[in-house]
Amino acid sequence: MARFWVCAVAAVFSLAFLILHSCYCGPPMFRNFVFVNRWTTEKPLYRLDLDWPKYSEMFTGTPFCVAVDSPNGLVYVAQRGDNIPKMLVLSEDGHLLRAWNYTVDTPHGMFAASTPYEQTVWITDVGSDFMMLWLHGESGTGPTHFNIPHSVTLDSTGRVWVADRGNKRIQMFDKVTGEWLGMWDDCFTEEGPSSVRFTADGKYVFFAQLNLSRLSFVAAPPAGSVGRCSVVSTIQLADQVSPHLVDVDRKTGAIYVAEIGAKQVQKYVPLSSSSSSLGS
The missing domain is CATH 2.40.10.500 (Thrombin, subunit H)
Structure with missing residues (x-):
């Protein structure tokens, strides 16, 4: 019995050392993981969808905003950069459907106002002239x-x-x-x-x-x-991910986050979802 307690105490101290070392010396993502999951008493509502997008290499610039077209199952991403497609259109499951590099200069914000019969997206472009409609x-x-x-x-x-x-x-x-x-x-x-x-x-x-x-x-x-x-x-999120603008899929409840620090868009799904793509 004495040997058991010695081993148990040693294991506790080893775990404590590992946690402290990870918090202060480990990579940024693991530091955040340890702090959030060890100390918080909050109830988690969402989990990261590790299967979205299918290929993260499609983000060749800095995604500043994202908009969800729920009726048509589309996700619009606007990114900044030179000689890249400024607009990307993805499916709900993360496949790139199309892209274009015209009509947009320096996108900042975006909103999808589509119906099942017509696809419409509004984009604020801080690099072009604009007309004020409401103040x-x-x-x-x-x-x-x-x-x-x-x-x-x-x-x-x-x-x-x-x-x-x-x-x-x-x-x-x-x-x-x-x-x-x-x-x-x-x-x-x-x-x-x-x-x-x-x-x-x-x-x-x-x-x-x-x-x-x-x-x-x-x-x-x-x-x-x-x-x-x-x-x-x-x-x-991990250090310096820098979430800029977000949007919500009104049909599935998923949240999409445009991250200008990580230069990517990530998808989070409600924990109540039965999707097999949920990750930890």
């Missing part, structure tokens, strides 16, 4: 003011959510009247959000933080309430 607010730090408004989305109750990146907050407005409804800033002491979206079931608001390489999930408040920004789950 709300002004530069500043007060309510309704913005400093690098970087992403916008709508919820099912008619609220507009804006990732006010420079002011380290998310602001909410009424879609019809433009009335300011409130803001979240207590989740952003380290860094502002670069992107904001809702999960397909509408249960969570989630946002990306570029320099922290993190996705955070917050329970969505009910209609008539802004609530508090209390993170219930996170996806901690």
Whole structure:
């Protein structure tokens, strides 16, 4: 019995040494893996789909944004770089369907507004002239003011959510009247959000933080309430992955993340999914 306890104690100390060594001396991805899985008490909601895309070499530039065309099962990726296709169109299972290198100069954001009968994608191009169609607010730090408004989305109750990146907050407005409804800033002491979206079931608001390489999930408040920004789950990416903009497949619930540091787009699927492509 004494020999058993000696071996058990030795094993515990060996494991502790391995964890500490990995945290401070190991490669960046393993450091993040150890911290997230050993210390967090959050409930994981998503897992990385290791089979998407089929060939990561298709990303020949820096993917700045991604948009999901749920009705047609398509994923659009816009990337920056010289002498490369600026637009890639992939299938839900990760196959490259087509690409083009015209009409787009320096893409920044993108939104798919397709129907089963017509495919439409809107792209913000910071390298070309543009015409302003709608404006709300002004530069500043007060309510309704913005400093690098970087992403916008709508919820099912008619609220507009804006990732006010420079002011380290998310602001909410009424879609019809433009009335300011409130803001979240207590989740952003380290860094502002670069992107904001809702999960397909509408249960969570989630946002990306570029320099922290993190996705955070917050329970969505009910209609008539802004609530508090209390993170219930996170996806901690490897160091310097830098998630820029994200999008959601409204049909499958999958989340796609455009990573400008890693120069790739990754797909995360809900843990409730029965897909055989789920990875750890």
